[in-house]
Amino acid sequence: xxxxxxxxxxxxxxxxxxxxDQITFNYLMDIIRNGYESFGFTPLDTPVLxxxxxxxxxxxxxxxxxxxAFTKGDTDLAMRFDLTVPLAKYxxxxxxxxxxxxxxxxxxxxxxxxxxxxxxxREFYQADIDxxxxxxxxILYDAEMPAVIYQTFLKMGLPSFTIHINNRKIxxxxxxxxNCSDKITDILRIxxxxxxxxxPAVKEELQKIGTPETNIKDILSFTxxxxxxxxxxDSLKNLKIENENFALGLSELSAVVSAIRNQGVPEEYFHxxxxxxxxxDYYTGxxxxxxxxxxxxxxxxxxxxxxxxxxxxxxxxxxxxxGISIGLSRLFSxxxxxxxxxxxxxxxxxxxxxxxxxxTSLSFELATNLRNQYIKTEVFLxxxxxxxxxxxxxxxxxxxxxxxxxxxxxxxxxxxxxMLTGExxxxxxxDVHTLIK
Amino acid sequence: xxxxxxxxxxxxxxxxxxxxDQITFNYLMDIIRNGYESFGFTPLDTPVLxxxxxxxxxxxxxxxxxxxAFTKGDTDLAMRFDLTVPLAKYxxxxxxxxxxxxxxxxxxxxxxxxxxxxxxxREFYQADIDxxxxxxxxILYDAEMPAVIYQTFLKMGLPSFTIHINNRKIxxxxxxxxNCSDKITDILRIxxxxxxxxxPAVKEELQKIGTPETNIKDILSFTxxxxxxxxxxDSLKNLKIENENFALGLSELSAVVSAIRNQGVPEEYFHxxxxxxxxxDYYTGxxxxxxxxxxxxxxxxxxxxxxxxxxxxxxxxxxxxxGISIGLSRLFSxxxxxxxxxxxxxxxxxxxxxxxxxxTSLSFELATNLRNQYIKTEVFLxxxxxxxxxxxxxxxxxxxxxxxxxxxxxxxxxxxxxMLTGExxxxxxxDVHTLIK
Numbered sequence: 001x002x003x004x005x006x007x008x009x010x011x012x013x014x015x016x017x018x019x020x021d022q023i024t025f026n027y028l029m030d031i032i033r034n035g036y037e038s039f040g041f042t043p044l045d046t047p048v049l050x051x052x053x054x055x056x057x058x059x060x061x062x063x064x065x066x067x068x069a070f071t072k073g074d075t076d077l078a079m080r081f082d083l084t085v086p087l088a089k090y091x092x093x094x095x096x097x098x099x100x101x102x103x104x105x106x107x108x109x110x111x112x113x114x115x116x117x118x119x120x121x122r123e124f125y126q127a128d129i130d131x132x133x134x135x136x137x138x139i140l141y142d143a144e145m146p147a148v149i150y151q152t153f154l155k156m157g158l159p160s161f162t163i164h165i166n167n168r169k170i171x172x173x174x175x176x177x178x179n180c181s182d183k184i185t186d187i188l189r190i191x192x193x194x195x196x197x198x199x200p201a202v203k204e205e206l207q208k209i210g211t212p213e214t215n216i217k218d219i220l221s222f223t224x225x226x227x228x229x230x231x232x233x234d235s236l237k238n239l240k241i242e243n244e245n246f247a248l249g250l251s252e253l254s255a256v257v258s259a260i261r262n263q264g265v266p267e268e269y270f271h272x273x274x275x276x277x278x279x280x281d282y283y284t285g286x287x288x289x290x291x292x293x294x295x296x297x298x299x300x301x302x303x304x305x306x307x308x309x310x311x312x313x314x315x316x317x318x319x320x321x322x323g324i325s326i327g328l329s330r331l332f333s334x335x336x337x338x339x340x341x342x343x344x345x346x347x348x349x350x351x352x353x354x355x356x357x358x359x360t361s362l363s364f365e366l367a368t369n370l371r372n373q374y375i376k377t378e379v380f381l382x383x384x385x386x387x388x389x390x391x392x393x394x395x396x397x398x399x400x401x402x403x404x405x406x407x408x409x410x411x412x413x414x415x416x417x418x419m420l421t422g423e424x425x426x427x428x429x430x431d432v433h434t435l436i437k
Numbered sequence: 438x439x440x441x442x443x444x445x446x447x448x449x450x451x452x453x454x455x456x457x458d459q460i461t462f463n464y465l466m467d468i469i470r471n472g473y474e475s476f477g478f479t480p481l482d483t484p485v486l487x488x489x490x491x492x493x494x495x496x497x498x499x500x501x502x503x504x505x506a507f508t509k510g511d512t513d514l515a516m517r518f519d520l521t522v523p524l525a526k527y528x529x530x531x532x533x534x535x536x537x538x539x540x541x542x543x544x545x546x547x548x549x550x551x552x553x554x555x556x557x558x559r560e561f562y563q564a565d566i567d568x569x570x571x572x573x574x575x576i577l578y579d580a581e582m583p584a585v586i587y588q589t590f591l592k593m594g595l596p597s598f599t600i601h602i603n604n605r606k607i608x609x610x611x612x613x614x615x616n617c618s619d620k621i622t623d624i625l626r627i628x629x630x631x632x633x634x635x636x637p638a639v640k641e642e643l644q645k646i647g648t649p650e651t652n653i654k655d656i657l658s659f660t661x662x663x664x665x666x667x668x669x670x671d672s673l674k675n676l677k678i679e680n681e682n683f684a685l686g687l688s689e690l691s692a693v694v695s696a697i698r699n700q701g702v703p704e705e706y707f708h709x710x711x712x713x714x715x716x717x718d719y720y721t722g723x724x725x726x727x728x729x730x731x732x733x734x735x736x737x738x739x740x741x742x743x744x745x746x747x748x749x750x751x752x753x754x755x756x757x758x759x760g761i762s763i764g765l766s767r768l769f770s771x772x773x774x775x776x777x778x779x780x781x782x783x784x785x786x787x788x789x790x791x792x793x794x795x796x797t798s799l800s801f802e803l804a805t806n807l808r809n810q811y812i813k814t815e816v817f818l819x820x821x822x823x824x825x826x827x828x829x830x831x832x833x834x835x836x837x838x839x840x841x842x843x844x845x846x847x848x849x850x851x852x853x854x855x856m857l858t859g860e861x862x863x864x865x866x867x868d869v870h871t872l873i874k
Binding site for chain 1: 456813
């Protein structure tokens with residue numbers, strides 16, 4: 001009688017890593033977590049499942065189609081597709097228990113049933129920070145996002161990157177000024193794709209939606225404003241556009257640029273980019289995108305912006321905020337493809353103890369000693385030939401092996417082999433941790 | 438025009454914590470993670486969603502009813518209900534890439550649509566370790582589970598606990614010896630409830646399934662064998678039961694007890710308990726349950742055991758293993774109810790900088806300095822009265838406040854207030870980190 005075997009497989013679009021990659025992934029995630037915490041963001045963990053009615057309060061169009069939603073019993077459920085909607089629910093629900101500005105981070109999996117392409121996932125980690133104000137939130141907080149991201153990406157050892165910033169009010173003010181406010185949403189959507197599709201295609205799309213030729217010219221020359229951050233700010237001033245929104249946006253952007261400098265972010269790491277609009281109806285002020293300088297094809301690895309009201313669907317409290325999100329799974333996958341992942345050890349383990357005698361007590365004593373010194377230690381317990389034991393040590397890639405045989409037991413010592421250099425040395429049990437460190 | 442407000446709410450049975458509790462929860466999770474890693478377990482992260490066919494290969498009965506399963510497009514999906522089935526799939530799928538014995542840990546959310554009761558969750562964290570052998574796995578690994586759990590729970594500051602151990606072969610051998618092998622499954626299920634329902638109820642249930650009176654007597658006196666670990670082992674030997682399974686189980690249990698001692702687990706922390714059976718068809722040797730000595734009503738907070746074959750549904754490779762799982766969400770919730778949670782700081786933040794001048798550059802310089810010294814630092818950026826700033830500091834519970842006004846900017850200094858003692862001291866920017874540490 002042969003039992004039926006079910007082919008083991010993992011859903012496509014769902015990342016599942018081998019141990020060595022998982023160690024690298026966790027290393028990056030720990031840097032993000034530490035980076036976020038170092039700026040005073042507090043951890044949050046919301047459910048993966050929410051009531052559909054709650055989660056989809058705002059959703060619509062493309063997003064809604066991608067959502068994993070289902071009914072269990074008589075309850076309509078949906079899996080979260082981002083970490084912002086759950087945050088909005090959380091803040092509205094716990095409003096009276098929270099201290100504002102409320103700075104939280106959340107690193108967790110989100111779900112979107114997109115057609116999986118290379119580097120696109122249906123289950124993926126987002127690593128978000130948001131700062132939520134009660135009724136108001138100072139513009140200076142907008143400069144904290146690039147500061148956190150700069151410090152965090154630097155520690156991750158990413159190749160050179162640029163944090164692009166813009167301000168939605170400048171864009172909307174500019175279009176009001178051109179008297180094409182009725183087309184703002186469409187125009188922003190088209191401009192937002194400028195980096196992807198190129199200016200000729202942008203022009204064509206603007207024509208398609210009926211933008212007058214003079215406006216197209218103005219729009220294109222506007223998004224083409226280039227130079228240093230100060231030069232761009234000057235160019236914007238020199239446009240002498242008399243529009244309240246535009247003026248407000250420009251003053252915000254100037255304040256943010258100056259505060260980003262104050263936060264210690266070097267000039268080459270952040271840049272005003274007037275073609276960035278981010279989404280359609282959510283962001284209302286500063287917007288961010290982050291690209292790898294030498295790998296523009298990767299697209300934005302970290303995006304976000306300022307919004308006027310986080311939780312308007314759940315509460316009448318006005319909760320303005322600013323946030324940014326790292327798409328960690330996608331970033332990991334892209335870095336891996338390009339050979340840009342940081343080199344992390346093959347194993348977290350530092351010492352593998354090989355007991356060569358039936359009496360394992362000294363091996364365990366050493367293991368406990370080392371663990372008390374924060375040295376990750378494993379005792380190999382299969383009874384097999386020495387060769388097989390060393391083979392295991394080699395395969396897992398442990399840096400030190402501690403051999404404890406009859407002689408070592410007699411002398412309360414261990415023979416330590418450095419697996420990288422091949423050096424070998426017998427020392428007292430009490431001295432092993434010093435040797436390893 | 439008033440917009441419709443959707444009542445923000447979180448699904449019942451889904452844990453969502455306020456910031457202070459989340460900090461404590463993460464503190465416990467970090468101890469578990471570090472504990473697991475210190476013994477050489479490698480991290481793993483499998484998807485929350487799997488193909489139903491794969492995830493439910495083995496499931497049935499009660500488990501299957503509780504599963505969150507649904508169809509998206511033409512794919513039948515299910516949310517994982519434990520971390521063991523995904524491990525089995527993973528090991529079968531990646532068999533040729535893994536090194537055996539394969540020691541992995543996974544801490545993640547699992548989903549069971551139970552009727553939520555107090556302290557029972559539908560979404561909850563499990564924190565698992567397993568050691569998987571290729572064809573064979575030495576019995577000594579069975580002693581590593583109690584050693585890891587002992588060290589981990591100790592570091593978590595749990596109240597006194599007992600790791601109960603038993604061996605399924607002793608049980609099955611004993612019932613074979615009594616000639617009631619045909620009822621083993623039922624009898625084990627009944628015995629397993631002994632601690633919950635009491636011996637009279639056990640007796641009644643044994644009668645109900647038609648166990649002969651003499652057998653009931655033998656079974657009850659068997660499960661009542663008490664004493665020190667050595668006394669119980671002696672009592673078992675003295676039963677002089679001639680049965681291969683019983684003998685093998687007894688020799689395994691003796692070896693495990695002795696190895697647990699070798700691993701440095703004090704005698705009062707682990708105890709042979711012959712009434713523990715754990716599940717029905719999965720475990721084949723050593724089994725574990727862990728209870729809090731002074732809070733037996735909490736039930737088992739950490740359970741597991743030895744199994745002959747992890748992934749028989751996915752591969753013909755024989756993969757014996759041993760594993761144990763901490764039900765973290767439930768443990769957290771029970772500890773909280775009983776006021777037994779470790780005292781963690783109200784915030785992770787160490788220093789809150791209050792800029793009192795428009796010029797914030799020195800504040801940011803100090804913040805960067807402190808963060809480089811691994812001191813978590815936030816700069817408060819709302820422009821408001823000093824009183825409101827201090828109010829924020831008090832509410833979030835930060836231990837130190839650094840005030841930087843006009844004078845401080847002139848002297849490149851900061852006035853540091855210890856929020857616990859009220860002490861205040863003005864020091865040079867360069868000396869702040871020493872004062873804080």
